[in-house]
Amino acid sequence: MEDWTTATLAALERDGRRRSAARTAVIELLGRQSCCVNAQEIFDALRHEGRRVGIASVYRTLEQLTRDGFVQRVDVGASTARYEPVHPGGEHHHHLVCADCGKVEAFADPELERALHKVEGDTGYSVAHDVVLRGVCDDCAT
Ligand SMILES: [Zn+2]
Ligand SMILES: [Zn+2]
Ligand SMILES: [Zn+2]
Known part of the structure; x- marks a missing residue:
């Protein structure tokens, strides 16, 4: 895998x-993140x-990179947009968002990917997907 940066x-x-x-x-900073960050x-x-x-300049750069497809805007429903590098190979993950503290965590699920690819095949749509699950995190639940 070629280094994103x-x-x-x-x-x-x-x-x-x-x-x-x-x-x-x-x-360079984005390339070192394991998950999305805001401006x-x-x-x-x-x-x-x-x-x-x-x-x-940070905002302007993020806008440009998003427009050019190097970065994906992750809509986690918070007031500020978060951004994540888009890997050319297609490897990616999705997000869990805590409704209480706003924490964002990454998750990946091959079953989910298969299901989404099936939708693509069934509908003929070439879909870009972004899955966000909202809930209450471990810390906030206790
Ligand atoms: Zn992420
Ligand atoms: Zn929480
Ligand atoms: Zn996916």
Whole structure:
């Protein structure tokens, strides 16, 4: 599997995009996440690393990457959108969201993937799917 960060930077280069320090910083940070993050978290993490990137550039970069298909916007129903790298090989996971504390957790289920692919085959639709399960997490339930 090609590293998402390398692949994304290379693809943008091939497109002849002007290099941007902010974009590179955001892409490198996203590539290290195991799950989706929001713009504020990216901004805070970059600040923490001593990278001087403005919050507006973070938003702009996320919008661009989403439009270009490198990043997927994950709608977890919270007030802020979360973003996750899209892997070219199609490997991905889905999300559980706690209605109480807003925690987002990842889950993957081969059975679910098979069921979704069957829908694709049955309907002839080429579907991009995004599954979000809402509930109350372990911590909040007790
Ligand atoms: Zn995720
Ligand atoms: Zn919770
Ligand atoms: Zn899936």
